[in-house]
Amino acid sequence: MSRLIADVVIVGAGIVGCSVAYHLAQQRKARVLIVEKSAIAGGMTKRSGALIRTQLAHPVEARLAIASVKFFRQWKEHTGANCGYTPTGLAIVAGEEHAARLREQTARVQALGANVQTLAPDELRSLQPTARVNDVALASYEPDAAFVDPLLATQTLAARVKELGGVFKTGTFVKRIRVEYGRVTGIETSVGVIETLNVVLCAGVWTERLLQPLKIELGLQTRRAQLAFFERSADLKVGHLAFEDWITGAHFRPHSFGLTMGALNATDEDANPDSFDESVSSAFINDVQQRVATRLPAMAHARFVRGHSGVYDISPTGHAIVGRVPSIGGLFVATGLHNIGLTIAPALGACLAELVLDGEARTVDVSALGVA
Ligand SMILES: Cc1cc2nc3c(=O)[nH]c(=O)nc-3n(C[C@H](O)[C@H](O)[C@H](O)COP(=O)(O)OP(=O)(O)OC[C@H]3O[C@@H](n4cnc5c(N)ncnc54)[C@H](O)[C@@H]3O)c2cc1C
Incomplete structure (x- = not known):
């Protein structure tokens, strides 16, 4: 059993997890580890229709989409590669x-x-x-x-994360999030324990499975x-x-x-x-x-x-659920992305990175989408 330590662990290397990793790694303030049970973009991202648009019903989602479109248009400047x-x-x-x-x-x-x-x-x-x-x-x-190529977008973002020092552990299943005295202390995986004080859950349709043992129900x-x-x-x-x-x-x-x-x-x-x-x-x-x-x-x-x-992944309101989990220190989540996850992923990643590092999202105020 190996024992690893990271400042921030991201669970899931879909477009959302890779976007969070990119925005964290870019600031070079934290050691970032992305743990993925299959491969990069191996979840729902590779199956996406990948239409990118800003006209979304919820104003916060629309703001995220507007900020994200700019990122998509400048993808090469951010990653050094194209996303189709x-x-x-x-x-x-x-x-x-x-x-x-x-x-x-x-x-x-x-x-x-x-x-x-x-x-x-x-x-x-x-x-x-x-x-x-x-x-x-x-x-x-x-x-x-x-539209973009969802696989290419995620892979090019991941490649940039690696250049910036982020580490991917693919083929590694997260069994459980460890919590002690109301605070994240690590994760248990198929290859051992990883110690961390911050977990960002970007597990898409699988999110609820990791939250249920912590008695958190999102109703997805x-x-x-x-x-x-x-x-x-x-x-x-x-x-x-x-x-x-x-x-x-x-x-x-x-x-x-x-x-x-x-x-x-x-x-x-x-x-x-x-x-x-x-x-x-x-x-x-x-x-x-x-x-x-x-x-x-x-x-x-x-x-x-x-x-x-x-x-x-569809939330009870039909809108994204984004932010810190109030009852557990150091636990953050982004899910309920239904058919807009690709569209808003760049700005969503920026917001989560800001929440983890600075305690508040500046790119877009996502508090209206927070965990109840
Ligand atoms: C058919 C379809 C069409 C869509 N069309 C569009 C569209 O046109 N435009 C748009 O914007 N959005 C669209 N979407 C939505 C968008 O594709 C998703 O919201 C987005 O890809 C979700 O990304 P994600 O990173 O949250 O999830 P995922 O890509 O599913 O990534 C989650 C990752 O977490 C990993 N994981 C889960 N549990 C664990 C665990 N226990 N341990 C380790 N790893 C774990 C999974 O293996 C997976 O790789 C569509 C979705 C679908 C299904």
Whole structure:
């Protein structure tokens, strides 16, 4: 049994854990160790749809996204490498029933500094002439929305962390967080004990399993979500905007290699993150294709190429849970990231690093998302 000592231990080397590690390591104030049971980005990050956008319903999440978009655009300056950042633009479309909510949401994130604007249906049609808009009452347009390669983003961030002195222990399972007299003292892993006074739990859908022995309940749900990739028809070879469609209940975006990735806005059944069905069903493929083709009729005969599933971590409020765990000194958590974890990861990592090192998050005040 080896015995290691670190100032800060991060559990989980997904995009969030690596972002926290980057922001900590960059300050060179603490010895940082990242413990990961599988591989870097081996959890839900590699399954992500990886659409990056700022138009999120919760104002703190929107602020995190706005700060994160800047980071994504300057990825090379931060890491020395690319993350596959590919701008697409995003249109959120609503019918009469939800137009007022979309207008209000757009105004709210615009006031926070996001580059978004509302469009009338004919304006959307000018931007995306191949789109059907006769059922659209209002669209919200975000020109800077993009997608990244989630694996590449996490790996390049991790490589920079290593250059800055951070240490990764992959293939190492964290069995338990040790707490004595209300304060973290270390973690027990499959290869021994690691002593530390600070643990940042970035274990995504597995978070609750490490908190339950400490009698902390976040009430997270773990829900399966399927993604399908289709080969675009000749009419759409040049690409198209990403869409979050509140009318059809689907979202989709262009992907590399002339593909379009589509998914449903609603989630599937509860899923065990260690044993869920990783494939996609033919019912889902037909359903999502029909919904995508309702907006982009040229997708009606697109060929299904491949698909996969992942699991979302969903909190009782539907929003992220971020910050210190009040009942245990030195324990921090970031979870409940649902379908926005990639989008907000850079700023979220900065905030957690600030909380650990300085006791307060300056990049964005995340106290409204704190552990109850
Ligand atoms: C299908 C799907 C589509 C998505 N689409 C988008 C999107 O378009 N845009 C967007 O912004 N977000 C999207 N998301 C959400 C986003 O991908 C996630 O929120 C984000 O990747 C979560 O990162 P994470 O680092 O918190 O978790 P993970 O990537 O899951 O990392 C957690 C890590 O912790 C490790 N771990 C867990 N328990 C232990 C333990 N006991 N010991 C050691 N290691 C442990 C795991 O192995 C894992 O590697 C999507 C998610 C899914 C599932």
